[in-house]
Amino acid sequence: MIERRDFLKGCLACGVTAATVSVASGKAMAAGSFEGYPDAMGVLVDLTRCVGCRSCEAACNAEQKLPEPDLAFDDTSVFSDKRRTTEKAYTVVNKYQVADKETLFRKIQCNHCTEPACLSSCFVNAYTKTKEGAVIYNAKVCVGCRNCMIACPFNIPAYSYSSPLNPLVKKCIFCYDTRLKDGKPPACVDICPQQVMTFGRRADLIKLGHDRIQANPAKYVDKLYGEKAVGGTSWMYLSSVDFDKVGFDGHIQNEPIISNVKDFLGFVPMVLSIWPALFTGVHLLATKNKDGHHDHEEGDHQ
Amino acid sequence: MKQFLSRNPSTQIIDSLRKDNDKGRPWTLMEKIFLGLTPQQYLSQAMSNPLNWIFAVIFLIGFPVLIGRYIFGLSWAVGDPYDNAWGLFLAFGLFGMVPLSSSGFQLGSAVEVFGRHDFEPIERLGILNGILGYFFAVMFLMVDLGQPWRLPYPMVVSWGPEAVLFLVAWHVATYLSVQAAETSTAFFEWMGWPAGKTFVKKMALGLAVAGIILSTLHQGALGALSTYAPGKVHPLWYSASFQWLYFFVSSLPGGLCMVIVVSTIAVKTMGWRCDGTFKNSLSKLQIALAKGASMGLITYLTIRLIGIAHDNKWAYLGTGWGAWWMFEIGFGVVLSMILLTAGIRNNSVTLVRMGAWTTIIGVVLNRLNVYMFTFNWQQGHVHIPPIREIIITVTVYSVYIVTYRAILYRWPILFKWKTRYSEYAVLEPTPAAIAEAEAASSK
Incomplete structure (x- = not known):
């Protein structure tokens, strides 16, 4: 039989382990039903208005002090490929041939989710959803695991892989430092000659978006993309064709x-509380009446 | 080494605290490191082993590339994989190696918790296989992280406790300490510090139970990580409710089969290092491990199929990805089960060993499929890692093999450590003789 002292020691060891790891589950249980900061700002993007001038790309490049692009911002040859955001471009415009004549352009950048996947997957809490609605990033704590890039449902975060000493996640931060925190719209919205983007309180933009659909039901698909997707995003979109046809994940x-991860996280406290008792109990049953069980303690081969 | 011993049959390879002659003087650390050979003898036997020349070539090419990754940045080694942020370093090095290292907690709990002392001859190998796998998974992480010097940040600088990776980081760190304690008994014997061993042995049950808790959670957590990317992993490899169970359940046969494979390699390539108890019980133990593995595999196959049925994903089986899925399951799970059960039934250790190989290949292939090959499958291209990434992976894995071999050569993992001069006269001391000797020595 196991000696009582050893048994207690075993329980203590398990307890310490459990205490160490149980913090992992606490915060996650609370998250999941967050409906967003009441005064969070957002942007409503009307795809039907965009002409693909790429001036938003240029404005973003200047505002965020990004490196010179390989091709000038007025070069339309970039539309031959479908581009994504990179460490040098926090926003890009892609061209979609949706019908024989109709062409649509779609600007992509961080959508600033209400409950960001990047934030919830980050093990050093490098991301913050600010009350103004921006998802910002703390470069000082980032370890570079790139789980945010795995988790982002829109494939937005890029990484400066080429930097040997200080590689960082590179993504749109809603011009938080230079504009948003003072109540100003981001650079791309400001520059747009077509008023493709409307900056405002997210709650107001949802109403505005639906009003526009109602006023012109023949023109728009009856959906405000981003109103509900992955718990809602600060950037929302109106389109004249199915969102699938212009590169969105419909x-x-x-x-x-x-919420996908909760199944697993919900299991954590159960393991931490039941396993120690279960397996020490099994040990007592399994080794009952077995002679010489603890003989091996005296230095022979295990 | 094998050739050296056949040429010099009288050499005494160190397997004890004290020398046979010379009035039982304790071996010095240097002598223990060279296994009792002179440095010249050691070098010459190492040079005559062709495997070492293969490693020399790998390291000659691999280390400059590995250093280059830190000097020129990650992009020099892996490119700019924005859409496949986790490549070979993590898909193979972390997600592939950790399940094959679940042997530590399984054998630890079989012996300490369930009282299966018949597994004792292979328990230490299981635990060593565990700690080395985890340790090198962390090494792969150090290669992959953008800023590896910030590895302790999730512990001390900034907490992100709602992240699954936070749980993984804490569990792997805690579990590495647990396994270090479990492995230390062999190290303490080798160094001749019995007090350390006695201290650790008293915690054996606690450590084993801590191992079960931590392993259940972090093996599962490695699967739960992919639930952050529900649309990115191909539906055949993804199930919202079963994902963490797939990873946990498959890690069980993965770890057991890794022990079968490693013990087979050990007994075939370093038979001189295995003692009689190990050699004589090996076939029986491998078949016993195979029984556990085959039960794990049938559970795994069942939940993989239920996962498909649950979400009604059968239609995907008709696609190219479906064929690839059927290969993974057919080769890694079904064929493995056939080989293992046929081996158990016919008492054929050869079949069991073949089944163990297909099992571990199947588990690693599954991890590569989830995190690399099928990741972002809707973009229509398969991520193939660039050559430098492959070279670095092979290099780090070779360091793992060399370290593994170096420890098996020296520490009493495959053989019993002889602590007393008087024992040498007896080839196979009985437990009673040992108890007697211990009693005599304590007086």
């Missing part, structure tokens, strides 16, 4: 990404 879930 089947994206409405629940925030963190």
